[in-house]
Amino acid sequence: MRNVTLTEVYSHPIAQKYLQRSGLAHAIAVTCHAYKLAVKYGVNPDLATKAALLHDIGHYEWYTDGEWDYEKYKENDIHAIKGAERAHKLLIRLGENPQSAKEIALAILLHTDSYLPEGSLNQSTLQKVVRLADEMDEEPGGGHHYRKINEVTALKTIQKLDEKIDRLPNSSLKESV
Template identity: 65%
Template structure:
């Protein structure tokens, strides 16, 4: 059972503010990548698509002298930490199951290791999928954050993805009568 859909997330003002800041087209693309990876890996596609959609919700805009500074961002950003907090709070407010909200928030937290000290973590399959989905959509110097998508197209794509997730979670799809 899904408590919160991608469209529920998309329609919330917090998502509009922070996911738009980091790139709505990128977030939607990552959610699609995560869906396909989850199906291949037998991971819950509902959790994977939500985590991938929200993975950059913690981004801050790093500017120097009025211009985006990619190096300043790369050196100082901890968006995954802020993002995990924002994602968890948003999901709980929207009525997501607390266990699912925590799993999604942890996947957001661990989608990148750019802020962690050198070492290795053992990621869960969900966390690995979200990191891979993000990597699959990356462009040099953060270009993936600047792609644009119209509201109409975003809504259409997320509705379609919600339908795919519902179908994937439905154990007995309806059979057409002959």
């Protein structure tokens, strides 16, 4: 039994604010990829889809002279840190299991290495699934953040994912630690 559905997360005003800023179409696409990868690799799809949906909610818009500055973003961005914090706070507020909220936040924190020092990390399978799902939807120059999706379509997609997750055996929803 899940404490919080993906639809509840998606519909919250805080999620809506930051999903719109970072690219709703990208968030939805990454969420769909994460579901498929979670099933494939035996990861809790509830945690994977929530982390994927919220993975970019920490984005700050980097502009120079009123124009999006992708190079400035790549050089200065720490969105995964801010996003992990925002996601954790939102999930706890919604009533998510604290351990699940922490796992989701850590997957968001580690979905990109753009701000990390050189070297390799030993990531959990959940963290790898979220990173791979994000990479599957990337476009050159950050174009994936600017694609559009109809909000009705986005909500229906999220609701369908909730239905798929609810139909899975409970063993698929165990903690992914």
